[in-house]
Amino acid sequence: MEGPDLGAFSFGLDDLAEAFASLSMFPLFEIAHYILMCQAVRSDSGGLTLSRKHPLANWVCCMLMCSAGGFISSLLLGLPLIGPLSKTPNVLLASAIWYLEFYAPFDLFHKAVTFLPIKLVVVSLKEIRRAHKVPDGIATAAKVHPHGYVAHVVIACVKGAGSGFMLNFQRLVRGKWSPETNQILHPTVVLKECLISAILFTLPTGVLPINQDQLLLLTGIAMVIVKVTLTVTNVGDPFKPIENVLCMPIFGKAEVMAAEKKKKE
Amino acid sequence: MEGPDLGAFSFGLDDLAEAFASLSMFPLFEIAHYILMCQAVRSDSGGLTLSRKHPLANWVCCMLMCSAGGFISSLLLGLPLIGPLSKTPNVLLASAIWYLEFYAPFDLFHKAVTFLPIKLVVVSLKEIRRAHKVPDGIATAAKVHPHGYVAHVVIACVKGAGSGFMLNFQRLVRGKWSPETNQILHPTVVLKECLISAILFTLPTGVLPINQDQLLLLTGIAMVIVKVTLTVTNVGDPFKPIENVLCMPIFGKAEVMAAEKKKKE
Amino acid sequence: MEGPDLGAFSFGLDDLAEAFASLSMFPLFEIAHYILMCQAVRSDSGGLTLSRKHPLANWVCCMLMCSAGGFISSLLLGLPLIGPLSKTPNVLLASAIWYLEFYAPFDLFHKAVTFLPIKLVVVSLKEIRRAHKVPDGIATAAKVHPHGYVAHVVIACVKGAGSGFMLNFQRLVRGKWSPETNQILHPTVVLKECLISAILFTLPTGVLPINQDQLLLLTGIAMVIVKVTLTVTNVGDPFKPIENVLCMPIFGKAEVMAAEKKKKE
Numbered sequence: 147m148e149g150p151d152l153g154a155f156s157f158g159l160d161d162l163a164e165a166f167a168s169l170s171m172f173p174l175f176e177i178a179h180y181i182l183m184c185q186a187v188r189s190d191s192g193g194l195t196l197s198r199k200h201p202l203a204n205w206v207c208c209m210l211m212c213s214a215g216g217f218i219s220s221l222l223l224g225l226p227l228i229g230p231l232s233k234t235p236n237v238l239l240a241s242a243i244w245y246l247e248f249y250a251p252f253d254l255f256h257k258a259v260t261f262l263p264i265k266l267v268v269v270s271l272k273e274i275r276r277a278h279k280v281p282d283g284i285a286t287a288a289k290v291h292p293h294g295y296v297a298h299v300v301i302a303c304v305k306g307a308g309s310g311f312m313l314n315f316q317r318l319v320r321g322k323w324s325p326e327t328n329q330i331l332h333p334t335v336v337l338k339e340c341l342i343s344a345i346l347f348t349l350p351t352g353v354l355p356i357n358q359d360q361l362l363l364l365t366g367i368a369m370v371i372v373k374v375t376l377t378v379t380n381v382g383d384p385f386k387p388i389e390n391v392l393c394m395p396i397f398g399k400a401e402v403m404a405a406e407k408k409k410k411e
Numbered sequence: 412m413e414g415p416d417l418g419a420f421s422f423g424l425d426d427l428a429e430a431f432a433s434l435s436m437f438p439l440f441e442i443a444h445y446i447l448m449c450q451a452v453r454s455d456s457g458g459l460t461l462s463r464k465h466p467l468a469n470w471v472c473c474m475l476m477c478s479a480g481g482f483i484s485s486l487l488l489g490l491p492l493i494g495p496l497s498k499t500p501n502v503l504l505a506s507a508i509w510y511l512e513f514y515a516p517f518d519l520f521h522k523a524v525t526f527l528p529i530k531l532v533v534v535s536l537k538e539i540r541r542a543h544k545v546p547d548g549i550a551t552a553a554k555v556h557p558h559g560y561v562a563h564v565v566i567a568c569v570k571g572a573g574s575g576f577m578l579n580f581q582r583l584v585r586g587k588w589s590p591e592t593n594q595i596l597h598p599t600v601v602l603k604e605c606l607i608s609a610i611l612f613t614l615p616t617g618v619l620p621i622n623q624d625q626l627l628l629l630t631g632i633a634m635v636i637v638k639v640t641l642t643v644t645n646v647g648d649p650f651k652p653i654e655n656v657l658c659m660p661i662f663g664k665a666e667v668m669a670a671e672k673k674k675k676e
Numbered sequence: 677m678e679g680p681d682l683g684a685f686s687f688g689l690d691d692l693a694e695a696f697a698s699l700s701m702f703p704l705f706e707i708a709h710y711i712l713m714c715q716a717v718r719s720d721s722g723g724l725t726l727s728r729k730h731p732l733a734n735w736v737c738c739m740l741m742c743s744a745g746g747f748i749s750s751l752l753l754g755l756p757l758i759g760p761l762s763k764t765p766n767v768l769l770a771s772a773i774w775y776l777e778f779y780a781p782f783d784l785f786h787k788a789v790t791f792l793p794i795k796l797v798v799v800s801l802k803e804i805r806r807a808h809k810v811p812d813g814i815a816t817a818a819k820v821h822p823h824g825y826v827a828h829v830v831i832a833c834v835k836g837a838g839s840g841f842m843l844n845f846q847r848l849v850r851g852k853w854s855p856e857t858n859q860i861l862h863p864t865v866v867l868k869e870c871l872i873s874a875i876l877f878t879l880p881t882g883v884l885p886i887n888q889d890q891l892l893l894l895t896g897i898a899m900v901i902v903k904v905t906l907t908v909t910n911v912g913d914p915f916k917p918i919e920n921v922l923c924m925p926i927f928g929k930a931e932v933m934a935a936e937k938k939k940k941e
Binding site: 462463465466467468471485489490491492493494496497498499502513514583584585586587588 | 861
């Protein structure tokens with residue numbers, strides 16, 4: 147008699163996965179994303195000074211971050227780079243959030259959204275948006291290059307973790323240039339999540355025992371859990387231990403580095 | 412009996428506006444533009460040394476500046492970035508101006524075009540070209556994104572004040588990198604003019620009491636007057652007083668900056 | 677009786693030129709190219725440290741260099757920038773070379789391909805590939821802008837000497853920024869070769885006494901000879917003497933520079 151029960155449960159899960167996959171990102175999830183992007187611009191060094199002295203540059207920085215994935219993926223796919231700015235409702239919504247975040251009376255908005263319980267909700271919404279961006283990115287890339295699987299993974303990462311790639315250029319707009327680091331050199335946790343998720347989504351049908359909707363639900367839950375944990379606790383990059391184990395046999399021939407040092411001496 | 416007179420005058424103004432709107436930019440206005448762009452490259456620090464030691468880089472810098480609006484708007488609209496270089500007559504004309512500006516015998520050309528009366532004519536022609544570039548830019552952007560009004564304004568500004576955005580990249584070609592400033596952080600007078608003009612052109616028909624040709628004539632006259640005034644006198648940015656009045660109530664909550672300072676301490 | 681002999685020889689040369697022109701670049705010539713590009717990344721300062729500490733950035737750098745011409749020409753022609761990454765076989769091949777070059781046991785692969793006789797073969801294959809890229813680039817550009825002859829030459833140079841233009845951006849990925857030099861400011865020998873070759877290929881039919889296949893054969897031979905000579909001997913840029921003779925009358929009015937110095941004083 148367990149069969150029907152399991153079936154019902156499996157049906158329920160399917161339903162949930164399907165509903166999750168068909169969630170509309172606009173406006174709720176976009177708002178959460180815009181809030182976090184404007185906060186990132188504000189918390190970057192000199193953010194508040196910029197907002198008082200150079201409101202135009204401040205707005206441009208926030209728009210670049212809010213649509214980072216859209217800008218970079220458009221550039222990579224040969225689509226109009228200005229595309230994200232042509233969605234007038236999104237731009238107006240992002241501009242409203244930008245105004246509230248920086249110029250609201252008594253800084254009330256900023257204080258509200260950095261209040262921990264609210265922050266956790268915002269962060270979770272944003273991670274659900276990120277999870278959706280990965281299959282979105284693959285679908286967009288597949289329209290341009292149906293069999294360019296490496297390209298699919300790259301676009302999915304750019305769509306999911308675009309603000310990390312945009313950071314250096316956003317700083318350039320505000321007159322700061324920090325070439326010594328970038329998200330490729332020092333991959334963030336969210337980039338690694340997007341990379342793994344994108345590879346899973348690119349696998350041929352049948353390799354994974356679950357369908358794409360279920361995979362989306364799982365990656366969404368995983369991303370929320372990781373981000374919430376990282377926000378409330380002090381644990382570091384959860385991928386580090388795995389990397390330490392894997393990198394040594396694959397990349398770790400230390401003799402070569404020793405040889406390089408010798409050459410210099 | 413004043414009616415007919417007014418009508419005739421109004422008819423005459425319409426005619427003028429229409430004639431002004433249908434002015435061909437090539438070759439006269441383009442020549443004025445190319446002269447000023449090559450002068451900008453020459454007067455940037457180390458310009459003459461560059462022209463003697465690195466003629467190729469010098470030519471590339473001048474071409475980048477001469478077609479700055481074209482390059483950046485092509486990039487933003489997903490059109491071939493090389494587009495401006497594919498108009499062979501324009502490139503040959505710009506190259507001729509480049510050669511005259513830098514390598515003419517006894518530097519005669521440069522001395523002639525920097526002679527104040529001639530300079531004022533050149534500057535005025537260039538401003539008329541700039542005024543035309545704003546509705547041009549809007550029309551180009553509207554072909555790609557018919558209802559992306561923010562995108563229209565951005566492209567119009569890029570077409571009208573493109574050389575200001577290109578400056579940093581032109582310097583990069585000559586081995587100088589000046590990330591600490593850019594036209595978004597420190598908007599130039601011409602950028603502000605283009606921004607206002609672009610917003611006026613983007614307004615729905617009927618909001619302004621004049622048609623687009625008349626608006627073009629008016630903005631053209633305004634731009635010429637501002638630029639000529641700035642060239643012959645020492646007055647600063649004419650928009651500063653308005654900004655000072657407007658920015659305080661919109662962006663000016665100074666408490667927040669004070670709070671930031673406290674944090675640092 | 678010499679007529680038939682000459683005819684036979686001429687027929688043989690035509691055949692050779694045709695066979696040379698129809699050589700497939702994949703996989704042999706591409707392998708040579710990938711080897712040299714990965715070596716360039718490795719020999720750039722800190723290359724080995726990068727390969728141990730940041731394998732992802734290292735891989736991205738190598739891919740950027742391996743498809744440099746493809747990336748930059750796609751950007752310039754408004755094609756998808758990700759195009760080169762969408763050719764999965766090429767990317768997998770380049771990744772295999774990348775792995776062998778950096779992480780092979782006992783560094784055997786690197787030692788083998790830097791062994792002079794093998795290196796000369798690799799270098800020669802790469803130069804043949806470069807010779808082919810010039811007419812390839814012109815054909816690609818002509819599809820987008822049939823009569824933009826300046827654009828044809830630019831794209832041919834980018835396809836032939838793309839890695840030189842990519843160098844600064846590759847360094848940026850690894851957290852180094854070297855704005856003080858670039859291939860336009862200090863043209864490399866290969867860029868000059870590509871420029872001359874591209875101009876020859878762009879000339880109207882009938883100006884040169886040979887057809888395009890024969891021209892390709894000749895430029896290929898010339899490029900191989902120059903590169904092999906530069907690899908085994910210490911001679912400098914073979915174009916320098918010609919430049920010294922030509923630049924003085926065209927660009928060399930030294931009075932102007934003297935005038936600039938006076939101004940500064």
